[in-house]
Amino acid sequence: METNLLHRGRLIDHLQLVVRDIAASKRFYSAVLGALDIPLGGEGEDYFWADELFVSSVSSRAAAGALTGRMHFAFQATSHEAIERFHAAGLEHGGRDNGAPGIRPYHPGYYAAFLLDPDGNNVEAVFHGPANRSAESIVVKF
Known part of the structure; x- marks a missing residue:
């Protein structure tokens, strides 16, 4: 029996992603x-x-016989170096560049890279800068 940690309070x-080629997606992810x-896990x-990411083939029971549409989602990273490793590893394992590592204009310190996975999903890794010890969240005004 598998056990998982339950994280309360997340959005x-x-x-779940339903993909065409589970082996290609597993190599990439x-x-x-x-x-x-x-x-x-x-x-x-x-x-x-x-x-919290579940990836299945279209023939899996969880997929109900349909691929998911194109998605964009981001993984949190712990440093600029982790973003660079993410981008390089993705390119080496079937991903396509969709934005090289660098500062983005979304808020000060937003450092990210973007890849297209084997199914064309826009997969991002982002580092928001060093954590503020007095706060767990960054407030961004638009």
């Missing part, structure tokens, strides 16, 4: 998540998962 509890020090013949 997203979990995310194992590499980019590994570059961010996030291990795979488990796998089966037609799925794998890491933390």
Whole structure:
């Protein structure tokens, strides 16, 4: 029996991607998540998962026979170097560049890179800068 940690208070509890080629997706996600020090949590013949990301084949019971549409989502990283490792690992394992590592204009200190996964999903890794010890959140005004 697998056990997972339950994290209360998050906006997203979990995310499922249904992909065309589970092996290609596993190579890509194992590499980019590994570059961010996030291990795979488990796998089966037609799925794998890491933390709150669940990826399955279109033939899996969880997919109900349909691919998911194009998505954009971001993984949090702990440093600029982790972003650079993420980007390089993704390019080496079937991803396509969608924005090299660098500062973005979203808020001061927003450092990110973007990759397209084997299914064309826009996968980002972002570092928001060093944590403020007195606060757990960054407030951004638009």
